Amino acid sequence: MLDKNGIAKRIAQEVRNGWYVNLGIGIPTLVANFIPEGMEVEFQSENGILGMGPFPMDGDEDADLINAGKQTITAMPGAVYFDSATSFAMIRGRHVQLTVLGAMEVAQNGDIANWKIPGKMVKGMGGAMDLVASAENIIVAMMHTNRAGASKLLPSCSLPLTGVGCVKRVVTNLAVMDIKDGAFHLVERAPGVTVQDIAAATAGKLVIPENVPEMNID
Amino acid sequence: MLDKNGIAKRIAQEVRNGWYVNLGIGIPTLVANFIPEGMEVEFQSENGILGMGPFPMDGDEDADLINAGKQTITAMPGAVYFDSATSFAMIRGRHVQLTVLGAMEVAQNGDIANWKIPGKMVKGMGGAMDLVASAENIIVAMMHTNRAGASKLLPSCSLPLTGVGCVKRVVTNLAVMDIKDGAFHLVERAPGVTVQDIAAATAGKLVIPENVPEMNID
Amino acid sequence: MAISKTVEGPQAGCAGVQSGMTLMLGGFGLCGIPECSIAELVKLGTKDLTCISNNAGVDDFGLGLLLQKRQIRKMISSYVGENDEFERQMLSGELEVDLIPQGSLAERCRAGGSGIPAFFTPAGYGTEVAEGKEVREFDGKPHILESALTADFAFVKAWKGDSAGNLVFKATARNFNPMMAMAGKITVAEVEELVPLGALDPNEIHLPGIFVQRIFQGAHYDKRIEQRTVQTRETA
Amino acid sequence: MAISKTVEGPQAGCAGVQSGMTLMLGGFGLCGIPECSIAELVKLGTKDLTCISNNAGVDDFGLGLLLQKRQIRKMISSYVGENDEFERQMLSGELEVDLIPQGSLAERCRAGGSGIPAFFTPAGYGTEVAEGKEVREFDGKPHILESALTADFAFVKAWKGDSAGNLVFKATARNFNPMMAMAGKITVAEVEELVPLGALDPNEIHLPGIFVQRIFQGAHYDKRIEQRTVQTRETA
Numbered sequence: 092m093l094d095k096n097g098i099a100k101r102i103a104q105e106v107r108n109g110w111y112v113n114l115g116i117g118i119p120t121l122v123a124n125f126i127p128e129g130m131e132v133e134f135q136s137e138n139g140i141l142g143m144g145p146f147p148m149d150g151d152e153d154a155d156l157i158n159a160g161k162q163t164i165t166a167m168p169g170a171v172y173f174d175s176a177t178s179f180a181m182i183r184g185r186h187v188q189l190t191v192l193g194a195m196e197v198a199q200n201g202d203i204a205n206w207k208i209p210g211k212m213v214k215g216m217g218g219a220m221d222l223v224a225s226a227e228n229i230i231v232a233m234m235h236t237n238r239a240g241a242s243k244l245l246p247s248c249s250l251p252l253t254g255v256g257c258v259k260r261v262v263t264n265l266a267v268m269d270i271k272d273g274a275f276h277l278v279e280r281a282p283g284v285t286v287q288d289i290a291a292a293t294a295g296k297l298v299i300p301e302n303v304p305e306m307n308i309d
Numbered sequence: 310m311l312d313k314n315g316i317a318k319r320i321a322q323e324v325r326n327g328w329y330v331n332l333g334i335g336i337p338t339l340v341a342n343f344i345p346e347g348m349e350v351e352f353q354s355e356n357g358i359l360g361m362g363p364f365p366m367d368g369d370e371d372a373d374l375i376n377a378g379k380q381t382i383t384a385m386p387g388a389v390y391f392d393s394a395t396s397f398a399m400i401r402g403r404h405v406q407l408t409v410l411g412a413m414e415v416a417q418n419g420d421i422a423n424w425k426i427p428g429k430m431v432k433g434m435g436g437a438m439d440l441v442a443s444a445e446n447i448i449v450a451m452m453h454t455n456r457a458g459a460s461k462l463l464p465s466c467s468l469p470l471t472g473v474g475c476v477k478r479v480v481t482n483l484a485v486m487d488i489k490d491g492a493f494h495l496v497e498r499a500p501g502v503t504v505q506d507i508a509a510a511t512a513g514k515l516v517i518p519e520n521v522p523e524m525n526i527d
Numbered sequence: 528m529a530i531s532k533t534v535e536g537p538q539a540g541c542a543g544v545q546s547g548m549t550l551m552l553g554g555f556g557l558c559g560i561p562e563c564s565i566a567e568l569v570k571l572g573t574k575d576l577t578c579i580s581n582n583a584g585v586d587d588f589g590l591g592l593l594l595q596k597r598q599i600r601k602m603i604s605s606y607v608g609e610n611d612e613f614e615r616q617m618l619s620g621e622l623e624v625d626l627i628p629q630g631s632l633a634e635r636c637r638a639g640g641s642g643i644p645a646f647f648t649p650a651g652y653g654t655e656v657a658e659g660k661e662v663r664e665f666d667g668k669p670h671i672l673e674s675a676l677t678a679d680f681a682f683v684k685a686w687k688g689d690s691a692g693n694l695v696f697k698a699t700a701r702n703f704n705p706m707m708a709m710a711g712k713i714t715v716a717e718v719e720e721l722v723p724l725g726a727l728d729p730n731e732i733h734l735p736g737i738f739v740q741r742i743f744q745g746a747h748y749d750k751r752i753e754q755r756t757v758q759t760r761e762t763a
Numbered sequence: 764m765a766i767s768k769t770v771e772g773p774q775a776g777c778a779g780v781q782s783g784m785t786l787m788l789g790g791f792g793l794c795g796i797p798e799c800s801i802a803e804l805v806k807l808g809t810k811d812l813t814c815i816s817n818n819a820g821v822d823d824f825g826l827g828l829l830l831q832k833r834q835i836r837k838m839i840s841s842y843v844g845e846n847d848e849f850e851r852q853m854l855s856g857e858l859e860v861d862l863i864p865q866g867s868l869a870e871r872c873r874a875g876g877s878g879i880p881a882f883f884t885p886a887g888y889g890t891e892v893a894e895g896k897e898v899r900e901f902d903g904k905p906h907i908l909e910s911a912l913t914a915d916f917a918f919v920k921a922w923k924g925d926s927a928g929n930l931v932f933k934a935t936a937r938n939f940n941p942m943m944a945m946a947g948k949i950t951v952a953e954v955e956e957l958v959p960l961g962a963l964d965p966n967e968i969h970l971p972g973i974f975v976q977r978i979f980q981g982a983h984y985d986k987r988i989e990q991r992t993v994q995t996r997e998t999a
Contacts, residue, residue: 179630183878221630387529397866401642439866
């Protein structure tokens with residue numbers, strides 16, 4: 092079973108040289124820590140920076156330089172700042188190759204719900220609806236089950252949707268799964284996790300191939 | 310009767326302090342020469358400058374600094390350069406208070422034709438259609454009649470239109486006229502020109518008030 | 528000769544704001560918000576405002592200050608977390624909230640300032656956001672029709688500006704400020720530094736002054752940080 | 764680590780351009796045109812091109828060079844004067860021409876690069892430009908629906924650029940270059956000066972490198988002036 096860093100580490104393997112990547116708040120943010128040295132990858136934050144670097148040294152933080160999670164950040168050489176309209180032109184126009192974001196629920200048809208729980212305080216969708224409606228590659232990073240132990244991989248979402256039929260791949264603490272033809276297709280198991288564990292934690296239709304290799308995340 | 314500079318001089322009187330103004334090619338360009346010293350007016354050229362100044366001194370011309378007529382120009386203090394999308398955002402969004410442009414024909418309902426003569430080489434509308442579709446104040450600067458002596462102020466345009474019902478005022482070598490309620494309303498006579506001269510040169514419906522003052526363009 | 532937009536300060540900047548008006552306010556979180564104009568709006572006490580802003584501030588800063596004084600009737604935003612008073616007013620029904628995808632919010636402001644009354648976007652298709660909106664397929668992909676947003680007043684904050692209203696923003700404090708400046712009937716820019724006309728390179732201006740009607744230099748900026756995240760020098 | 768887009772020169776920049784493709788070419792008149800890429804396209808001799816560019820050059824420069832070699836099948840422009848060969852080919856029916864209002868052309872390119880498939884504009888309503896297009900009233904004013912433009916290749920020219928593809932333009936040579944860069948499936952930027960990564964201030968970049976796939980420094984720029992208008996020093 093993976094911890095949050097393990098999930099991020101596995102997702103980092105999906106990143107290709109030359110890609111622009113948007114990382115959501117939470118586990119997705121950790122992905123940046125596991126990109127191999129020397130790989131040409133730039134991180135976009137939708138509030139208006141491309142070429143986002145690590146957190147600043149204590150004392151160097153600048154109120155005018157933050158990411159979409161409102162955290163203080165730094166800029167890498169070759170970075171560029173821009174306005175919100177230009178930022179979403181990049182996203183909507185499919186210039187960002189990969190979006191990694193969290194979810195409350197993912198359905199076997201690729202629907203995603205991650206912004207609203209009826210009856211609870213609604214904070215808003217931020218840029219998530221724009222991101223999921225446009226990105227070519229969307230990877231969801233999340234725990235396989237919620238705090239109550241219920242599966243987050245469902246036949247259909249019960250919560251209000253963020254986007255329809257858009258998620259291609261899900262990486263959880265238990266497994267890597269592709270979504271196609273109306274089902275979750277098991278691709279890899281987390282270390283020490285059995286196919287039975289995954290099947291038990293997946294409420295949606297799960298297609299299990301003959302051979303399901305264990306992830307290699309070292 | 311006015312010459313081209315006279316027409317420009319009369320139109321300059323229409324310009325108000327604090328206005329952004331777009332001047333078309335030809336007579337309109339001359340308007341800039343007659344803005345009173347100290348008046349706060351900025352000229353926009355749709356290829357991407359606000360705060361356009363006079364032509365450069367011989368030897369100072371810069372191929373990268375031109376106006377929409379492709380003429381070399383200079384920039385005034387406070388000028389700014391921008392791209393074509395931003396330029397037409399200004400125009401379409403009605404941030405430019407006045408557009409002055411030439412025309413082949415103007416109709417008594419405010420239609421204008423100035424970009425195409427069927428059977429002749431078509432050069433294109435450039436930015437004229439965007440300008441006439443959006444500007445709050447559109448003044449047409451032109452000769453009252455064409456080279457063949459035919460009126461350019463018509464019951465309806467015979468040439469392909471550039472815009473519909475958009476022209477508010479016309480300044481010609483003979484007169485100033487407002488367009489409203491489907492007619493040309495005579496406002497002023499050019500020096501030495503009679504109401505009869507104007508009526509004879511106007512094919513469209515002309516409303517002549519009791520008192521038609523002569524222009525004061527000194 | 529350049530058109531002068533300079534006004535004395537926030538009082539002159541906010542002159543004419545009335546109860547019931549629609550305001551746009553630039554900024555992302557607390558980054559790049561028009562601090563001085565917000566403080567003046569609190570002083571003015573105008574009520575029933577509709578505020579278009581990506582976020583709603585925190586309890587004791589940014590738009591939270593207007594919420595505390597119950598000056599806002601409706602918020603149009605993309606994300607409104609981090610604000611208890613906001614939550615209370617929303618749940619009690621005192622405050623109306625319209626949530627819009629962030630990219631659509633940005634583009635709707637730009638459209639409002641650009642004379643584009645409506646455009647199609649894929650964002651929000653198949654969600655609550657699409658309810659009541661026209662859907663049309665382009666290249667086999669469904670899109671929804673979104674309309675332009677404008678405001679009676681837009682309040683924006685820049686790093687530097689000149690008397691002609693030309694603005695330069697700093698780093699990610701740019702965010703929504705340029706588009707909101709475009710969409711305001713009256714746009715009020717506050718700047719950290721008002722520089723002499725001609726001091727800004729015409730090639731390096733982020734927002735042309737034509738979109739700005741008033742400009743003043745703010746007396747003081749707090750520039751609070753919402754999430755101070757740093758590396759300690761030892762561990763780095 | 765920044766993504767490197769640097770290629771050797773125009774030959775590598777134009778690699779992959781094939782007959783029948785749609786190209787965008789930045790510039791306004793002869794100002795800010797991708798001179799080196801155009802020269803290379805002439806060498807390549809690819810035919811049946813659809814060229815989207817505000818103008819069509821002059822007889823012996825800019826897109827006029829491609830017209831002379833009959834490489835262009837269709838031009839999409841707003842203004843095509845000053846070119847006799849263009850006129851001859853158009854009147855003889857060899858060349859198809861689609862004329863578009865300049866503001867709609869700019870916005871259609873931006874839309875193409877921004878994932879906005881269509882938008883409403885008042886420009887061209889009631890004219891030939893509106894033929895076959897949807898008309899809709901907003902606020903009592905009729906608008907027409909215009910669609911996005913994209914291209915297989917976009918060729919743009921900037922003043923300075925870095926290996927990440929970040930571009931800075933000079934004065935009015937910016938014009939259509941940024942929007943066309945956004946709308947190209949492959950965007951090739953040629954620059955007068957390729958500067959080291961990190962040499963451009965991230966706050967002063969006009970076009971983020973994400974929109975550029977290839978960049979090279981041009982060997983030489985003619986930068987011809989179409990209408991040299993000057994004041995003589997005596998009369999001034």
